[in-house]
Amino acid sequence: MRSIRTTALFVSVGMVTAACGTSLPSGMLDKLGEGEGELNLVIWAGYAEDGSAYPEFDWVTPFEEETGCIVNSTPMADSAAGVQLLRSGEYDGGSFSGNATDRLMAAGDVAPVNVDLLPNYANVFAGLKNQAHNSLDGVPYGVPHGRGPNLLIWNTEEVDEQTTWDGIWENAGDYEGKLSIFDSQDFIADAALHIMASDDDMGITNPYQLTQEQFDAAIALLEAQFEHGPQFWSGATFTEQITAFAAGDVTIGTTWQFQVNSLAAEGAPVKAIKPAEGTTGWSDTWMIASDAANPNCMYKWMNHMMSAEANGQATVYFGEAPTSQQACDYAETIAPGHCEQTHATDEPYWEDIWYWSTARKDCGDEDANTTCVDYDGWVEAWTTLRGG
Amino acid sequence: MVPMTTEGPSFASAAAPSRARRVATWLHARPRTQLRLLLAAPLLWLVLVYIGSLAILLLNAFWTSDSFTGKVNPFDWSLDAFVQIFSNDVYRTIAVRTLGMAVLVTVTAALLAFPIAYYMARVASPRMRRLLVVAVLMPLWASYLVKIFAWRTILQGNGVLAWVLSPFGISGPGTDELMNSWLVFTYLWLPYMILPIYAGLERVPSSLLEASADLGARAGTTFRRVVLPLVIPALVAGSIFTFSLTLGDYIVPDLVSDAKFIGNVIYDNSALGQFPVAAAYSMLPILIVVGYLLVARRLGAFESL
Numbered sequence: 135m136r137s138i139r140t141t142a143l144f145v146s147v148g149m150v151t152a153a154c155g156t157s158l159p160s161g162m163l164d165k166l167g168e169g170e171g172e173l174n175l176v177i178w179a180g181y182a183e184d185g186s187a188y189p190e191f192d193w194v195t196p197f198e199e200e201t202g203c204i205v206n207s208t209p210m211a212d213s214a215a216g217v218q219l220l221r222s223g224e225y226d227g228g229s230f231s232g233n234a235t236d237r238l239m240a241a242g243d244v245a246p247v248n249v250d251l252l253p254n255y256a257n258v259f260a261g262l263k264n265q266a267h268n269s270l271d272g273v274p275y276g277v278p279h280g281r282g283p284n285l286l287i288w289n290t291e292e293v294d295e296q297t298t299w300d301g302i303w304e305n306a307g308d309y310e311g312k313l314s315i316f317d318s319q320d321f322i323a324d325a326a327l328h329i330m331a332s333d334d335d336m337g338i339t340n341p342y343q344l345t346q347e348q349f350d351a352a353i354a355l356l357e358a359q360f361e362h363g364p365q366f367w368s369g370a371t372f373t374e375q376i377t378a379f380a381a382g383d384v385t386i387g388t389t390w391q392f393q394v395n396s397l398a399a400e401g402a403p404v405k406a407i408k409p410a411e412g413t414t415g416w417s418d419t420w421m422i423a424s425d426a427a428n429p430n431c432m433y434k435w436m437n438h439m440m441s442a443e444a445n446g447q448a449t450v451y452f453g454e455a456p457t458s459q460q461a462c463d464y465a466e467t468i469a470p471g472h473c474e475q476t477h478a479t480d481e482p483y484w485e486d487i488w489y490w491s492t493a494r495k496d497c498g499d500e501d502a503n504t505t506c507v508d509y510d511g512w513v514e515a516w517t518t519l520r521g522g
Numbered sequence: 523m524v525p526m527t528t529e530g531p532s533f534a535s536a537a538a539p540s541r542a543r544r545v546a547t548w549l550h551a552r553p554r555t556q557l558r559l560l561l562a563a564p565l566l567w568l569v570l571v572y573i574g575s576l577a578i579l580l581l582n583a584f585w586t587s588d589s590f591t592g593k594v595n596p597f598d599w600s601l602d603a604f605v606q607i608f609s610n611d612v613y614r615t616i617a618v619r620t621l622g623m624a625v626l627v628t629v630t631a632a633l634l635a636f637p638i639a640y641y642m643a644r645v646a647s648p649r650m651r652r653l654l655v656v657a658v659l660m661p662l663w664a665s666y667l668v669k670i671f672a673w674r675t676i677l678q679g680n681g682v683l684a685w686v687l688s689p690f691g692i693s694g695p696g697t698d699e700l701m702n703s704w705l706v707f708t709y710l711w712l713p714y715m716i717l718p719i720y721a722g723l724e725r726v727p728s729s730l731l732e733a734s735a736d737l738g739a740r741a742g743t744t745f746r747r748v749v750l751p752l753v754i755p756a757l758v759a760g761s762i763f764t765f766s767l768t769l770g771d772y773i774v775p776d777l778v779s780d781a782k783f784i785g786n787v788i789y790d791n792s793a794l795g796q797f798p799v800a801a802a803y804s805m806l807p808i809l810i811v812v813g814y815l816l817v818a819r820r821l822g823a824f825e826s827l
Binding site for chain 1: 587588589590591592593606610611612613615616679680696698780782786787790791792793794795796799
């Protein structure tokens with residue numbers, strides 16, 4: 135709740151700054167200086183643990199001791215909320231998924247990163263560098279944090295073995311009131327992805343870039359699902375999903391590996407898979423705000439988050455794939471089999487995972503003839519679905 | 523050292539009073555300037571900080587935002603946000619739901635508050651009255667959020683209510699029901715209704731009630747024709763709180779129900795960077811409350827606050 139309050143505060147600040155100011159994209163840092171003593175981050179919950187949740191997961195305290203940069207972090211509910219938090223001007227940077235990074239880079243809210251100042255960058259898997267979601271014109275705009283798929287989860291005592299997403303779509307009626315759904319317009323892509331796999335006539339080639347007809351089909355699928363009274367979780371309330379699954383209030387839904395691990399640790403009877411259709415997912419990036427007040431601390435943090443210890447711990451904690459072999463090796467020492475489980479180096483595994491990305495009017499392609507439903511359209515459609 | 527310290531203040535005190543006195547003399551002859559200077563600071567606060575920020579917020583409603591990056595383009599005038607709100611039924615549904623809840627909560631609070639306030643003002647002994655006033659005020663000492671979370675634990679799937687109801691074969695409401703908001707809002711705002719009615723009833727002179735009885739009116743008639751007309755302004759004053767607080771709240775519906783209220787749509791849209799829509803939609807509760815206050819003023823509510 136505190137986070138809702140502070141978010142509201144920052145949003146109002148954001149409204150004023152959005153109204154008055156235009157941020158200039160600033161250049162790269164060319165030399166690393168002393169830390170400023172403070173670092174303010176927008177994060178996905180669980181990306182900056184200081185041992186208060188579990189003493190063994192603490193990669194913030196060593197960083198603070200080493201650099202003198204005291205870390206303050208605010209979790210985002212979803213990517214769009216994270217974008218607005220960063221734009222409030224209160225933050226030095228944060229961990230963002232592809233549907234935030236593309237907007238932040240285009241708007242100049244984040245600065246290019248001088249990776250020469252980050253010794254640990256050299257260790258990062260080559261396949262994660264200079265991707266569309268973390269670079270612009272070949273210039274890196276951040277460093278990889280980790281990646282993972284959105285999973286299908288079910289209660290093994292209440293629900294039969296699943297192999298596809300049908301359980302939350304066509305068969306949603308079997309789990310009346312027991313569905314657990316990600317509360318964000320980004321979830322529209324999950325509906326589109328299911329149609330992409332099950333209905334060739336619709337001609338969906340990218341679940342994030344949908345023509346009006348394809349979009350309407352996805353919304354119709356969601357409307358049918360909403361008839362069955364799903365319950366909602368988000369990046370700010372995902373612990374509630376853990377409680378709900380543990381209590382049996384919900385029996386099937388979408389989730390992250392984090393919740394699966396937590397539930398497994400509690401001994402809850404759950405199983406999670408990447409269904410046959412493939413899935414949506416994320417590949418997260420630490421980015422620095424173009425108006426960062428503490429750029430040196432932010433650079434030190436980015437370097438820290440690529441270190442074997444920090445990246446190993448963080449990715450084990452969240453249940454996502456580490457970004458370097460060194461981090462994998464470290465992760466093995468605290469969670470044996472972690473890198474194999476999360477498919478850190480198994481590229482074919484990632485081929486049918488569609489990383490979060492933002493809907494664009496021009497469909498994000500060269501073809502001038504096609505137009506797609508833009509992001510405003512997604513937000514409005516979600517408001518309509520949720521508010522009706 | 524000693525001469526210095528004595529000389530310093532004496533030098534200052536020789537100059538300062540005369541200057542201050544000159545200012546004072548000048549001001550004494552100009553009472554209007556005095557008033558202006560006195561009001562300057564609070565007015566500056568009110569106009570610049572309070573109304574100014576509100577104006578900037580509302581201006582967003584008439585600006586466009588980039589559909590990809592979500593950045594607002596200031597002074598790029600457009601009515602798109604209003605078109606969106608008027609063309610999509612969901613905004614009307616949510617407005618009606620919120621307004622309906624505000625009315626429902628107000629009526630419920632009034633029905634619950636009246637007997638309590640009446641007992642406090644006219645029946646209870648002075649000792650009992652003091653105790654009841656404390657009891658009514660007591661919940662206001664606890665944080666609003668703490669109280670909502672307390673209700674969550676009462677309402678949730680395996681919460682207190684489910685436990686109480688289970689012997690009767692009824693399951694708990696869970697935290698998804700719209701009507702949970704009704705319950706929690708009524709609980710939260712009840713003191714704001716009791717206190718004005720209590721104050722209003724206390725002001726009704728006993729002589730009027732006696733006169734009514736002497737003229738042959740029964741209790742019901744006295745209540746309808748004497749007490750009620752006299753406490754209507756107090757009732758309306760209380761309803762300003764229950765109505766406007768419900769209309770603007772977004773935390774209660776978010777935490778104890780699954781329903782979206784006007785406040786949730788504004789919050790969600792601003793959190794997602796859809797400032798024009800958020801700003802355009804915020805005009806609705808502002809208009810409703812302004813209208814309500816105008817009616818309340820006609821009914822004399824402000825005299826009984």
